[in-house]
Amino acid sequence: MTAERVNPPELAPATGFSHAVVATGSKVVFLAGQTALDADGKITGDTLAEQFERALANLLTALRAAGGTPADLARVTVYATDVAAYRAQARELGRLWRAAAGRDYPAMAVVQVVRLWDETALVELDGFAVLP
Numbered sequence: 001m002t003a004e005r006v007n008p009p010e011l012a013p014a015t016g017f018s019h020a021v022v023a024t025g026s027k028v029v030f031l032a033g034q035t036a037l038d039a040d041g042k043i044t045g046d047t048l049a050e051q052f053e054r055a056l057a058n059l060l061t062a063l064r065a066a067g068g069t070p071a072d073l074a075r076v077t078v079y080a081t082d083v084a085a086y087r088a089q090a091r092e093l094g095r096l097w098r099a100a101a102g103r104d105y106p107a108m109a110v111v112q113v114v115r116l117w118d119e120t121a122l123v124e125l126d127g128f129a130v131l132p
Contacts, residue, residue, distance in 0.1 A: 003074065003104065003130070016094045017108035023074040023130035029066045033079070033126040034058035035118055043120045048085055051122045053096045059125045060100060068129045070101035076108050076127035083112040086123070 006020040007013070036054035038044045045051040060070060080086040086093065097105075106127065116124050 002132075003071065005105070014105070016090070016097065016105060018105045019107065021074045021107045025072075025130040025132050027067070027131040029063065029068055029072075029129045029131060031059055031062050031066075031127045031129065033117075033124045034062065035116060035121040035124045037118065043118050048080075048082070048089055048122045049092050049096065052093050052125075053100070055123055055125050056097065056100050059127065063129055066129075066131075068131050071104045072129040072131050073101070073104075073106040074128055074130050076106045076125055078108065078110045079113045079116060079124040079126075080110060081113060081115060081122050083110060086110060 002024045004022040005018040006022060007018055011019050034055045035058070036043050036045050036051035037058065038054075043051070044054050059076075063070070063072065078086070116122075
């Protein structure tokens, strides 16, 4: 995939995301929502950061299994049960993102939800990637 990250100067600086991603490739991979489930189907981690790290790892595992890399991500949506807590931990979550996925940020959104499918889940990530 070729990905052009577009961050117009007329918009607020993009920190930890890109305002737009122009992706050119031949294969689109839609990634299902991933929480902090382990291989046995149990939520792991008690904190938002622990669950975010596992949910991101799960998303990237699915992406790699489909033949992609983190740089192929065009869009990710984060569903959080507490956006205030997410914002308060944004630096740590950003560090976890960079360690796992690098600095080629996709277009992103964070949405607060009442709850997720798994009652103890604090965060879920889904998205899509465009592969060469």
